[in-house]
Amino acid sequence: MKQWIAFWNIVLKDMRAYYLKPPNISWGIIFPIAWTGMFFIKSGGGLEQVLPLLPGVIAVSILFGTTSMLAVTVTFEKKARSFERLLLAPVRLELLMLAKTGGAILFGVANACVPIGLARLLVDLSGISWGAMAAAVTMIAIVSTFLGLFIAVSVSEIFEAQTFSNFFRFPMIFLCGLFFPIDRLPIFLRPLSYMAPLTYGVDILHGAINEANTMPLALDFLIIGIFCFALFFISVRNIHRKWIV
Amino acid sequence: MEIQAPPTVASQDSPAFIEARKMTKRFAGVVAVDRISFDVGKGELFGFLGPNGAGKTTTINMLTGLARPDSGTIRIGGLDCARDPKAAQHLFGVVPDESNLYPELTGFENLCFCAALYGMRKNERRAGARELLETFELTDAANRKFEGYSKGMKRKLTIAAGIIHRPQVLFLDEPTTGVDVASARRIRQMIAALHVSGTTIFLTTHYIEEAERLCHRIAFIVGGRIVRIDTVSNLLQAVRGKHVMLISVAHSVPALCASLSLAFPALDFHTVSERELRVESATPISVGPLVRLIEDQGADVTEARRMQPSLEDVFVRVTGIEADAMRKEREKTEAGL
Numbered sequence: 001m002k003q004w005i006a007f008w009n010i011v012l013k014d015m016r017a018y019y020l021k022p023p024n025i026s027w028g029i030i031f032p033i034a035w036t037g038m039f040f041i042k043s044g045g046g047l048e049q050v051l052p053l054l055p056g057v058i059a060v061s062i063l064f065g066t067t068s069m070l071a072v073t074v075t076f077e078k079k080a081r082s083f084e085r086l087l088l089a090p091v092r093l094e095l096l097m098l099a100k101t102g103g104a105i106l107f108g109v110a111n112a113c114v115p116i117g118l119a120r121l122l123v124d125l126s127g128i129s130w131g132a133m134a135a136a137v138t139m140i141a142i143v144s145t146f147l148g149l150f151i152a153v154s155v156s157e158i159f160e161a162q163t164f165s166n167f168f169r170f171p172m173i174f175l176c177g178l179f180f181p182i183d184r185l186p187i188f189l190r191p192l193s194y195m196a197p198l199t200y201g202v203d204i205l206h207g208a209i210n211e212a213n214t215m216p217l218a219l220d221f222l223i224i225g226i227f228c229f230a231l232f233f234i235s236v237r238n239i240h241r242k243w244i245v
Numbered sequence: 246m247e248i249q250a251p252p253t254v255a256s257q258d259s260p261a262f263i264e265a266r267k268m269t270k271r272f273a274g275v276v277a278v279d280r281i282s283f284d285v286g287k288g289e290l291f292g293f294l295g296p297n298g299a300g301k302t303t304t305i306n307m308l309t310g311l312a313r314p315d316s317g318t319i320r321i322g323g324l325d326c327a328r329d330p331k332a333a334q335h336l337f338g339v340v341p342d343e344s345n346l347y348p349e350l351t352g353f354e355n356l357c358f359c360a361a362l363y364g365m366r367k368n369e370r371r372a373g374a375r376e377l378l379e380t381f382e383l384t385d386a387a388n389r390k391f392e393g394y395s396k397g398m399k400r401k402l403t404i405a406a407g408i409i410h411r412p413q414v415l416f417l418d419e420p421t422t423g424v425d426v427a428s429a430r431r432i433r434q435m436i437a438a439l440h441v442s443g444t445t446i447f448l449t450t451h452y453i454e455e456a457e458r459l460c461h462r463i464a465f466i467v468g469g470r471i472v473r474i475d476t477v478s479n480l481l482q483a484v485r486g487k488h489v490m491l492i493s494v495a496h497s498v499p500a501l502c503a504s505l506s507l508a509f510p511a512l513d514f515h516t517v518s519e520r521e522l523r524v525e526s527a528t529p530i531s532v533g534p535l536v537r538l539i540e541d542q543g544a545d546v547t548e549a550r551r552m553q554p555s556l557e558d559v560f561v562r563v564t565g566i567e568a569d570a571m572r573k574e575r576e577k578t579e580a581g582l
Contacts, residue, residue: 002364009361017349081345085406088309089362090335244330245272245312 006091010099011106014073019107024069032061032114039179050123055205056178057115058137059198063144063169065111069104070148071161078243079156087244097236101145108141129208132217136204139224143197146231153238172198177206182214197227262287262414262445263308268317270303270469277303279469280317285447287413290440292460293449294560300469301449302342305416308447309339321414335363338412342419342449344399348392352383352402355391356409363410370409377405381435397428404435414445421455433459457556467564477556484554484562490524491517491552492535495545508538515561525558 018024036057043049077083086096116133119125147168155161174180175189176198182190193199200220207213213220261284270278278300285291293301306312308319310330319326321333346355356374365373378384381401386394394402400420407415420436421429436459440446450456456463457477464474473480494501497519505514505522512535513525522539524530536546 005364005366006362009358013347013350013354013358017347080348081341081343082347084311084341084345085359085362087311088334088339090331090364091362092331244310 003091003095006089007095007099007102010086010096011102014100014103015106018069018073019103024107029114031064032057032111033118035060036115036118047123050119051210053179054115054119054209055202056173058112058205059140059176059178059202060173061111061115062108062137062140063172063198066104066108066141066144067148067151067165067169068162069107070101070145070152071158071165073104074100074149074152075155075158075161078152079158083243093239094232094236097149097232097239101149101232104145104148105138105141108144109137112137112141132204132208135221136201136208139204139221139228140198140201143201143224143228143231146228146235147197149235150231150238153235153242172196175199177202177214197224197231200224200227260287261285262289262322263291263447264318264320265304265308266318268304268307268314268319270300270307270312271315277469278307278314281466281469281471282317283464283471283474285414285445288440288443288445289462290436290446290448290460292456292463293447293466294451294453294456294463295449295466295564296451299466301466302418303469304466305339305418305447305449309337309416310334335410336412337414337416338407338410339416340404340407340418340420342422344396344403346391346399346403346406349390351388351390352378352394352398353387355402356406359406360409365410373409373411377409381405382431397424397431400424400428400432401435404432408439408444412444414447415439417446417448419450420448421450421452429455453557453560454555463556465560465563473563480556480559481554484558486527487554487558488526488528488530489552489554489558490530490532490535491548491550492522492524492539492546493548493550494520494522494539495547496520498539498542498544501539501542501544504542505535505538509535 036053039053039057040049043053074083077086086100087093089096091099116125148165151164151168152161155164171192172178175185175193176182176196177193178198182193182199185193200215200223203213203215204217204220204224207217207220263283263285265284266282267280268278268282269276269280281300281304283291293304295301303312307314308321308326310326313330314327317327322336324333324336326333347358350358353374356377357370360370360373375384375387378387381404383398383402383405386398391399391402400423404417404420407417417436421432424432433455436446436448440459448456448460460477462474462476463480465472502514502516502522505512511526511528512530515523515525517523524535530551532549536549539546
């Protein structure tokens with residue numbers, strides 16, 4: 001029970017200190033709107049382009065929102081030494097890191113609501129499988145957050161975290177089938193697509209929104225789940241190895 | 246100087262609550278802490294004294310689980326902390342050498358959050374935070390963000406955060422470094438009050454007089470090795486009966502100590518600073534001849550003051566390090582020079 005009190009208060013503290021701050025709220029709204037507008041205009045089509053673009057815009061909004069936030073909540077606190085307070089708390093490191101990432105996961109899910117809300121104003125979303133969509137959004141938020149954690153734990157400065165994040169984020173926009181189908185990519189790039197966790201989350205979204213998934217949804221969930229576990233436990237191991245020296 | 250590790254001296258009044266045995270830590274091949282062993286009794290105020298880079302913070306980090314010892318054992322409250330650093334974390338609070346609370350939270354929120362990390366319920370957290378803010382004279386600043394606090398206020402709130410969960414042991418790393426005289430004094434009073442209330446305190450400090458005033462037992466650590474552990478009264482025994490005088494001059498004179506040593510072979514002369522000399526003797530010191538010779542050397546004596554031998558003398562004798570040099574080194578580091 002005591003550990004869960006700590007868990008919940010870390011999530012709440014991060015929400016209050018970072019995620020619910022006006023700059024971040026506006027950033028969480030403006031960024032997805034910008035992505036939506038950019039790809040909608042680029043598509044050159046009419047409203048019929050909204051649904052095909054929606055999975056990519058949702059995924060990219062979550063990816064950028066979560067990875068950017070982790071650079072602040074973890075890298076900044078590590079640099080300011082306030083992260084030591086968490087390491088000194090009588091709470092298992094795994095639970096601490098789940099708490100530390102919990103706020104970012106919720107922030108990612110909230111980010112996804114912006115393009116969905118905008119699409120709702122423009123087109124009929126009654127054909128969407130909302131259950132699969134919610135699961136996909138949650139899984140993408142979790143895997144992107146854990147990717148952000150992995151990056152934050154690998155660097156020591158905030159600017160390094162942002163730079164290192166872009167090393168993963170920008171290639172994933174083009175490689176993971178967000179806006180360009182993987183089967184239209186050059187053949188030598190396709191293996192890279194399947195090495196990125198976002199590919200599987202976006203595939204679920206394509207299935208939920210347009211019934212256009214290319215892999216069985218169960219396989220998508222399994223692989224994205226494996227990515228979540230791997231990224232989280234590698235990050236925790238890195239904290240053990242690098243921060244508790 | 247060859248330093249021999251002393252035998253472990255346990256607290257004589259109470260059973261050991263913190264037990265460290267042959268604790269060693271290396272960083273990139275450099276030995277930061279070298280096979281140190283000590284016990285701290287329950288309810289004891291134990292001082293850990295040494296210059297910059299002596300291994301004080303590394304020792305605290307190993308005891309609290311922020312660093313892993315390369316070898317050795319640590320037990321706190323009978324729990325094996327070297328094997329499982331999380332095992333005893335509920336028993337202790339830590340006040341690090343930097344005030345590392347959350348700048349974006351208020352004083353009250355910071356205390357409540359720190360209490361929550363130890364699983365305290367909401368009502369307990371809020372009541373505890375209010376009580377400590379009052380005790381530490383921070384009630385008026387309770388709703389101000391931590392980033393707006395002065396250095397002394399930050400230090401006080403950081404200490405409050407370390408004790409909000411009422412730990413049995415408190416690790417204090419340089420609690421008064423960098424704060425003004427009044428705040429330092431108030432912090433020392435609070436440390437003494439915590440000790441009286443039964444909290445076991447492990448205190449690291451650069452300030453010898455602070456350790457002398459507060460601690461029951463003291464360990465001197467130099468170059469990662471403990472060179473002496475004993476009670477303050479036993480440590481002072483070595484300098485009892487000694488006569489000490491501090492002489493201040495208007496401006497520095499080169500080689501003044503050397504020429505005085507030649508003229509007065511029975512006296513020991515130490516340069517404290519550019520304008521201060523420390524004279525030690527087993528017999529009473531005659532001031533007149535000493536002042537005359539110094540003035541003959543071209544220095545104007547502005548003050549000659551007899552002093553009570555202190556722990557500083559013991560420290561200088563045991564470690565060979567001038568306490569003032571240690572203090573200056575610290576001030577230089579703080580100023581970022």
